[in-house]
Amino acid sequence: MTKFGPHEQPLPELFADAALPALSDAGIGQNEIDAFYLGNTLGGMTENASHLAPALASHIGLRSIPCQRFEDACATSSSAFKHAVQAVENGVHDTVLVGGVERCTPTTGKETDEMTKIFASATHRQYEQPTGITFPGVFALLTKRHMHEHGTTREQLAEVAVKNQHHGSMNPRAHFGENATVDDVLESPVIADPFHLMDCCPFSDGASAVVVTSPELADSYDGEGVNVTGIGHATDIVPIADKQGLTETRAARDAAAEAYRQAGIDADDVDFAEVHDCFTGAEVIAVEALGLVEDGKGGTAAASGLTALGGEVPVNPSGGLKAKGHPIGATGTAQIVELTEQLRGETGDRQVEDAEIGIAHNLGGDTATTFVTVMEVTA
Amino acid sequence: MTKFGPHEQPLPELFADAALPALSDAGIGQNEIDAFYLGNTLGGMTENASHLAPALASHIGLRSIPCQRFEDACATSSSAFKHAVQAVENGVHDTVLVGGVERCTPTTGKETDEMTKIFASATHRQYEQPTGITFPGVFALLTKRHMHEHGTTREQLAEVAVKNQHHGSMNPRAHFGENATVDDVLESPVIADPFHLMDCCPFSDGASAVVVTSPELADSYDGEGVNVTGIGHATDIVPIADKQGLTETRAARDAAAEAYRQAGIDADDVDFAEVHDCFTGAEVIAVEALGLVEDGKGGTAAASGLTALGGEVPVNPSGGLKAKGHPIGATGTAQIVELTEQLRGETGDRQVEDAEIGIAHNLGGDTATTFVTVMEVTA
Numbered sequence: 001m002t003k004f005g006p007h008e009q010p011l012p013e014l015f016a017d018a019a020l021p022a023l024s025d026a027g028i029g030q031n032e033i034d035a036f037y038l039g040n041t042l043g044g045m046t047e048n049a050s051h052l053a054p055a056l057a058s059h060i061g062l063r064s065i066p067c068q069r070f071e072d073a074c075a076t077s078s079s080a081f082k083h084a085v086q087a088v089e090n091g092v093h094d095t096v097l098v099g100g101v102e103r104c105t106p107t108t109g110k111e112t113d114e115m116t117k118i119f120a121s122a123t124h125r126q127y128e129q130p131t132g133i134t135f136p137g138v139f140a141l142l143t144k145r146h147m148h149e150h151g152t153t154r155e156q157l158a159e160v161a162v163k164n165q166h167h168g169s170m171n172p173r174a175h176f177g178e179n180a181t182v183d184d185v186l187e188s189p190v191i192a193d194p195f196h197l198m199d200c201c202p203f204s205d206g207a208s209a210v211v212v213t214s215p216e217l218a219d220s221y222d223g224e225g226v227n228v229t230g231i232g233h234a235t236d237i238v239p240i241a242d243k244q245g246l247t248e249t250r251a252a253r254d255a256a257a258e259a260y261r262q263a264g265i266d267a268d269d270v271d272f273a274e275v276h277d278c279f280t281g282a283e284v285i286a287v288e289a290l291g292l293v294e295d296g297k298g299g300t301a302a303a304s305g306l307t308a309l310g311g312e313v314p315v316n317p318s319g320g321l322k323a324k325g326h327p328i329g330a331t332g333t334a335q336i337v338e339l340t341e342q343l344r345g346e347t348g349d350r351q352v353e354d355a356e357i358g359i360a361h362n363l364g365g366d367t368a369t370t371f372v373t374v375m376e377v378t379a
Numbered sequence: 380m381t382k383f384g385p386h387e388q389p390l391p392e393l394f395a396d397a398a399l400p401a402l403s404d405a406g407i408g409q410n411e412i413d414a415f416y417l418g419n420t421l422g423g424m425t426e427n428a429s430h431l432a433p434a435l436a437s438h439i440g441l442r443s444i445p446c447q448r449f450e451d452a453c454a455t456s457s458s459a460f461k462h463a464v465q466a467v468e469n470g471v472h473d474t475v476l477v478g479g480v481e482r483c484t485p486t487t488g489k490e491t492d493e494m495t496k497i498f499a500s501a502t503h504r505q506y507e508q509p510t511g512i513t514f515p516g517v518f519a520l521l522t523k524r525h526m527h528e529h530g531t532t533r534e535q536l537a538e539v540a541v542k543n544q545h546h547g548s549m550n551p552r553a554h555f556g557e558n559a560t561v562d563d564v565l566e567s568p569v570i571a572d573p574f575h576l577m578d579c580c581p582f583s584d585g586a587s588a589v590v591v592t593s594p595e596l597a598d599s600y601d602g603e604g605v606n607v608t609g610i611g612h613a614t615d616i617v618p619i620a621d622k623q624g625l626t627e628t629r630a631a632r633d634a635a636a637e638a639y640r641q642a643g644i645d646a647d648d649v650d651f652a653e654v655h656d657c658f659t660g661a662e663v664i665a666v667e668a669l670g671l672v673e674d675g676k677g678g679t680a681a682a683s684g685l686t687a688l689g690g691e692v693p694v695n696p697s698g699g700l701k702a703k704g705h706p707i708g709a710t711g712t713a714q715i716v717e718l719t720e721q722l723r724g725e726t727g728d729r730q731v732e733d734a735e736i737g738i739a740h741n742l743g744g745d746t747a748t749t750f751v752t753v754m755e756v757t758a
Contacts, residue, residue: 041429042429043500044421044424048424048497048508050421050452051500051501051502051747055503066614070449072432087465090465090471092465117427121428126389234444234445235436236443254443369432
């Protein structure tokens with residue numbers, strides 16, 4: 001993956017900066033790729049660039065193979081990854097390049113307020129957008145409810161930001177590389193109560209890519225593979241008002257159950273997790289839905305050190321969306337990159353000790369789409 | 380599928396008008412659908428509606444199942460269909476709802492000039508858009524080259540429009556229902572030489588949906604199934620300037636070869652075809668790429684009656700994009716609907732006699748993405 005943060009390059013060049021190193025890392029050339037599965041979320045709206053898969057493929061020297069784009073809001077490249085894994089599992093393709101790319105910073109010519117409106121296209125057009133709600137508001141609603149139900153506090157939310165900023169300070173590819181304190185978070189401007197600016201992930205530019213192949217072929221390549229042992233994908237009801245419970249995030253629970261079932265594990269077996277912390281409250285809710293902590297205990301998980309590096313189950317060792325950044329369509333496969341490098345023991349200061357089983361949790365829209373992926377070290 | 384043409388309904392309601400009849404036609408309920416594969420191309424740009432799969436699924440009563448959106452320009456819902464067929468073939472899902480929906484007429488608040496610019500997002504952002512080219516220009520370039528290489532004439536192009544308008548006059552769901560003459564076409568305003576207005580398909584609103592299931596399950600449902608026996612998907616180099624030949628449309632040839640190989644047929648076995656006639660010249664080039672006529676003979680195919688209803692291989696009995704209309708993301712699955720109904724012998728005055736093998740050819744962008752699908756009557 002590229003460093004996340006502002007990038008001036010057009011999308012094909014930015015994507016190449018992730019895709020070509022992914023091929024090198026795998027130890028293969030373009031001729032061994034027989035399909036390209038792309039995640040991009042907002043390119044049409046931000047850069048008048050749709051139908052991107054052929055343009056990116058051409059730019060990196062892929063020829064004639066099937067190329068397709070997926071879009072499922074913030075979960076976009078996890079959708080591409082799921083379909084690629086299924087294609088390889090079922091012998092449809094031998095080796096697939098999967099990646100995501102997005103530019104969301106003012107390098108597109110669009111400032112954050114305009115990007116926030118564009119990104120709100122992933123809320124319900126008829127029932128939610130007319131109210132003026134944008135995503136900070138969506139997750140503020142969920143988080144306020146969690147505070148009401150479980151006594152979660154503003155300080156506990158801030159501790160999530162402090163933890164992830166600290167993790168990100170050890171990630172050279174993170175958008176934000178600096179540590180923060182609880183006071184820093186609480187003193188930053190209010191965005192959507194209970195969130196202050198530092199409870200929110202940034203819009204970033206960036207790209208990420210991975211190579212998916214069979215265990216047999218992986219053995220024949222120089223690159224060091226890890227195993228994908230489960231992928232769950234579920235969809236919740238929208239609009240938000242129709243959900244049975246705001247803090248349950250049903251799709252995350254369904255996706256986790258399916259992923260754990262496929263992998264033959266349960267939540268206790270998870271050594272670390274990359275979760276979708278677009279806002280601090282989103283991580284609080286996610287760690288419960290994934291079964292990493294009991295329901296209602298998400299608020300104290302970061303503050304107690306449970307989910308910090310060195311804790312029982314480190315969450316977002318990469319820094320998460322909060323510190324690593326969130327180039328929408330690139331986020332899903334960036335989680336897969338972090339899982340891969342953690343499982344290979346290549347992440348330096350932020351390495352999770354004895355990392356054998358990692359999960360990625362990637363969420364799209366108003367908690368409507370969720371993918372949970374289980375990855376493990378090869379035997 | 381809905382009638383194509385202007386629709387005032389929001390996308391979830393418009394899609395429901397195709398999806399619910401598709402379930403009824405199959406003789407199944409929502410509970411039997413275990414995944415939803417959606418094609419929508421421009422919703423973010425036209426209606427600020429991205430992440431549409433969960434919203435449409437919720438609206439028609441689908442719950443918890445994986446829902447995902449595909450976008451590959453005009454070939455969008457053919458991509459969704461391909462992935463659904465693969466999922467069923469490989470036992471990933473039992474029964475998948477596949478569909479597409481789009482609004483492109485001024486019901487979105489955007490006039491044709493603005494839509495033309497939005498749709499040009501599917502050309503190459505860096506190398507083509509700065510020249511000001513839009514899709515009439517892209518296909519005009521290809522067609523001018525065909526005229527130069529093969530002596531194809533303006534009148535021969537007009538004959539494609541006359542044929543497809545005539546077919547569309549027998550299709551109650553067509554956007555345009557009236558016959559036209561060669562003079563009508565030649566006297567309509569020039570859009571991009573050699574195309575006049577009546578050489579161009581319209582932007583339409585509309586939705587289409589199909590149910591994909593296994594042969595075994597299909598037998599247990601009341602609906603009358605047809606077989607999908609081959610799907611080819613290939614991608615050509617972009618930008619146009621980098622292609623080896625303008626009129627070859629390499630992706631169409633690669634996709635057709637793959638689809639025919641899977642189906643165990645050759646082009647001579649094809650009884651009828653739905654092809655992507657976004658412009659009259661596109662049909663001329665497509666019938667050659669699909670092997671329905673020899674290279675260089677596409678120009679005379681419509682004028683001679685070869686590709687008309689009653690001819691050797693009827694092309695676009697539905698009226699094609701030209702007359703039936705082109706709601707971008709709905710076009711691919713609308714071709715599948717026409718193939719299905721032709722193979723079931725349900726299309727009335729426009730029925731192809733002895734229709735046993737039909738193909739659909741759906742193209743995206745500057746001839747970059749092409750899907751070719753073979754469907755056959757069940758034994």
